[in-house]
Structure formats: structure tokens, C-alpha cells
Amino acid sequence: MFKQVGLAINASDRVVWKFAQTNQMILLTANRSMKGIDSLEQTIQEDNTDNTLPVITIGNTARMTNFEYRERCSIRLLEILLDFHNYMGAGRLFIP
Template identity: 60%
Template sequence: MIFLVDHNLEGHALLLSGSITNQGWQDLFSIRFVLLEEMSLSVNSSDRVVWRFAQTNQMLLLTANRRMKGKDSLEQVLQEENTPTSFPVITIGDADRVLNDPDYRDLCVNRLLEIVLYIENYIGTRRIFIP
């Protein structure tokens, strides 16, 4: 499973990936975190463009603070374009804690692993807040 990482979570994704690898989960799950820039997306891309890209490429969008207002806000996009076959958006509830609290980071990792393992149960869900 590929997670498309929002531009403000690059360091967070590195820590989450490291935890997944250190705990040995990478041997059981094919999980990759990719940055917007790696996918030739600008950090200034609208939420609509990023969400559509993630959907087209069957990626889980990992975010913390995509806008909630406006015609291209993530919430508006989800209301207008989410379908029963859409991949969910994964939203970290407290991004700062991922950086500073190893226990919270582990809770996030566990939740990400659960989502990947049971992805069919989450398809069509607009947004999942973790941990």
C-alpha cells in the first residue's frame, strides 16, 4: 500500500516508516510513503488535485491539516466526489505527538497497519482519523 504524504508531514512519515521497519512489519506488509514532489505534485496543489491523484493511483492520502473550507477544500471534495470505491483519507489527529511521543507514534503505526490489513473494510470511507 502506498501512502501519499501531505507536504507538512514529511518528517512524520519518515518516523512512521522507521517504526514500521524497526518493528519488522515491513517484512509482512508492503508499505511505502511517497512525497508530493516525488509524484510531481506541487506543495501548492489544491486538495482536489491531490485527492484525485491519490484516487487515480489507489493511494491512501496521509494528512493532518487539509483545509476544511472552500470549493476545493478536502472536505468539499470528499462530499462531492467520494464514491463507494474511493480510498479513504488518513488524518493524523495530533501531528506534533507523532514527532515527540513514541507511544502515540506506535498507536498511529498500529492503526495504519490495521487499515492496510483490512483495506477492503475502509474503501468508500471518506476520512479516518488516527490513532
């Protein structure tokens, strides 16, 4: 939770991404806006390197009420996390 790690609830995507990278955290997010200088997509395009952790994005959060979709997301998430070193520098990974 943002409050627990000292981030403001209205922190920009750029601030959150940099915090996650600094603290070696993988972000799991819904599909974020790709507009603006501090958007997650803009931040990844500008600051991603071969050594940055990926951002994992759930492609369609509206479908999370569907058991099969949640299961596919969970399986894919686990695959990525177990082998995350192979995804360094990937930027953003969409699941499922």
C-alpha cells in the first residue's frame, strides 16, 4: 500500500515506477493511461534499461470477475515472477 511505503496516494506513475525500481519491486497494475509526461508508458519509454524490472499489467481488469481469466492471469504472473530475470528490461508485460 502506498501509505505503508511512504508514497502519497496521488503520486504520479513516474514517482511510483522510480520507487519500485529503487526498491527492487515489480509493479502489478491495471492498464494505465499512456498520456502525459509522467504516465507509466512515458516513464518506461524514457527510463527503462536492460537492468530495470518489468511492470506487469493486467490487460482487462473488467474480466477479473471471470474465474478462467483470473486463473490465466495468476498462472502467467507466477511464470513471470519465477523467472523474472529473463524479463529484465522488458518494460511492460501484459497478462494473461
